[in-house]
Amino acid sequence: MDKPGLAGEGIPVAVVACPDYMPQNVSRALRRALDLVGGLPAFVPPGSRVLVKPNLLQAVPPERAVCTHPVVTGEVVRSLTDEGCSVTVADSPGGGTRYTERNMERVYRVCGYAHLPEETGCSLNHDCRYREITVPGGSVCTRFPLIYPYFQADSIVSVSKAKTHVLTLVTGATKNLFGLLPGLEKPLFHSRFPDPAVFSDMLLDLLLAVRPALHIVDAIVVMEGDGPMSGSPRPLGAIVVSPSALAADIVLCRLMGIDPARVPYLARAAARGLVALDGSGIDLRGDPVSMLRGEDFRIPGTYASEKSGFSIPLVFRVVHRLGKVYQLRPVVDGSRCSGCGRCTVACPSNAAALVHGRARIDPRKCIRCYCCHEMCEQGAIRLERGVVGALIHAIAGEKRHEE
Ligand code: SF4
Ligand code: SF4
Known part of the structure; x- marks a missing residue:
């Protein structure tokens, strides 16, 4: 066993x-x-x-x-x-x-x-x-x-x-x-x-x-x-x-x-x-x-900027809790979306829905579990940061270089 x-x-x-x-x-x-x-x-x-x-x-x-x-x-x-x-x-x-x-x-x-x-x-x-x-x-x-x-x-x-x-x-x-x-x-x-x-x-x-x-x-x-x-x-x-x-x-x-x-x-x-x-x-x-061993393995964008999943700077954790603005969020590429609806079935928080035959995601309901990204066979869901998240990322990235 x-x-x-x-x-x-x-x-x-x-x-x-x-x-x-x-x-x-x-x-x-x-x-x-x-x-x-x-x-x-x-x-x-x-x-x-x-x-x-x-x-x-x-x-x-x-x-x-x-x-x-x-x-x-x-x-x-x-x-x-x-x-x-x-x-x-x-x-x-x-x-x-x-x-x-x-x-x-x-x-x-x-x-x-x-x-x-x-x-x-x-x-x-x-x-x-x-x-x-x-x-x-x-x-x-x-x-x-x-x-x-x-x-x-x-x-x-x-x-x-x-x-x-x-x-x-x-x-x-x-x-x-x-x-x-x-x-x-x-x-x-x-x-x-x-x-x-x-x-x-x-x-x-x-x-x-x-x-x-x-x-x-x-x-x-x-x-x-x-x-x-x-x-x-x-x-x-x-x-x-x-x-x-x-x-x-x-x-x-x-x-x-x-x-x-x-x-x-x-x-x-x-x-x-x-x-x-x-x-x-x-x-x-x-x-x-x-x-x-494989060299220069490409890791997911969700981890690309973090030094360690459990030693990330405190500011990251606070920001995570305060509004998830820092975390990558799912964004639908309407030109690739076939309207199959798989992401809406996978979404545990009802954040993803079909609107006029295309997926749409409500960021307020989204818990960043990435099930939709996992399920999309068309590659129609990208993971990216919003404006505020990108700004925090830039500031935090600078800070890590100084350490
Ligand atoms: S799973 Fe992908 S292709 Fe299907 S509705 Fe959602 S975003 Fe569109
Ligand atoms: S990341 Fe999770 S909660 Fe957010 S839209 Fe996708 S499946 Fe729903």
């Missing part, structure tokens, strides 16, 4: 180079990484029922680097069926997508998953019911609605996609678990937990509640820039495997050249004593991170 990871425990994290999505290359790299952490049976009992949880954020093709590549998920399934496991592949797409059988069919087809049952012997989940679990020890959240396959499996194997993220800076193993919440529950959670630190605590509560057995991260082609939906694909050439989501994500940060202290959920995990940000509790195995 998952060890969220205390410093000094020697938690294994395997990093193995994988140049591309050729099935033989992915198979070889994955099996080597699994061997390096102690072998699949050390974490998943042979013959058991396993929920394989990829990141299927949206119905977009694999080359966009939005979702876990089907070749990676397929090879993970093969590794499990080789151990006699019965495997269900399941995820709930992002908050703008209703969690229905019809929508899942489209996601599986467009994301390249439709052939997996025939090729690997797994089942693709079509049961879109969900149930709640109670988490008595949760720090900020004590109840989670979870998709049905969670209740039918003996263990979870997370197969996440490495990306930048406008809200959490990085998404990998830990954030992938948010997809266990059914579709439209996600915007509700964004509404309940609008503060990045509290949202992070909620993610950690979820991780500790569901405790996946193993985390596999598809970092072969990752996303940089304004992820998780509107960034750019970038080859990184690695597969990361660990029984600890937090340890895997810290190593992922190193591969992406991002300071883990800037990632809100990792900073909160460190504050809660779940992990050491300097990696002192991690037993790194496999290929050298220095060989694979």
Whole structure:
């Protein structure tokens, strides 16, 4: 089972180079990484029922680097069926997508998953019911609605996609678990937990509640820039495997050249004593991170100017609280908006609405969760500062140079 990871425990994290999505290359790299952490049976009992949880954020093709590549998920399934496991592949797409059988069919087809049952012997989940679990020890959240396959499996194997993220800076193993919440529950959670630190605590509560057995991260082609939906694909050439989501994500940060202290959920995990940000509790195995690390990784605009997600100058925090004028805000590009309405469904605060067939956002209602940006398949939602925010940014930027 998952060890969220205390410093000094020697938690294994395997990093193995994988140049591309050729099935033989992915198979070889994955099996080597699994061997390096102690072998699949050390974490998943042979013959058991396993929920394989990829990141299927949206119905977009694999080359966009939005979702876990089907070749990676397929090879993970093969590794499990080789151990006699019965495997269900399941995820709930992002908050703008209703969690229905019809929508899942489209996601599986467009994301390249439709052939997996025939090729690997797994089942693709079509049961879109969900149930709640109670988490008595949760720090900020004590109840989670979870998709049905969670209740039918003996263990979870997370197969996440490495990306930048406008809200959490990085998404990998830990954030992938948010997809266990059914579709439209996600915007509700964004509404309940609008503060990045509290949202992070909620993610950690979820991780500790569901405790996946193993985390596999598809970092072969990752996303940089304004992820998780509107960034750019970038080859990184690695597969990361660990029984600890937090340890895997810290190593992922190193591969992406991002300071883990800037990632809100990792900073909160460190504050809660779940992990050491300097990696002192991690037993790194496999290929050298220095060989694979990406230089000059483009981070999201929401983080580009902050020195640290949790050490930002006090003025920033005050301004954040006083009117959100500093934070980047979503702005609709009417020339690209198709009027599909996905952003209005995703918006947890009813700030986004369709007016004359185009999206319009009410900045007074907007809580800056960026769900709309995440959901827009047309790239019609930009994130930018208003006049006052830009002014504060200019002043604060000057100040940081003086430090
Ligand atoms: S902004 Fe994007 S998601 Fe919203 S209606 Fe327009 S195209 Fe659809
Ligand atoms: S309009 Fe604001 S509150 Fe609504 S989804 Fe977009 S960022 Fe979130």
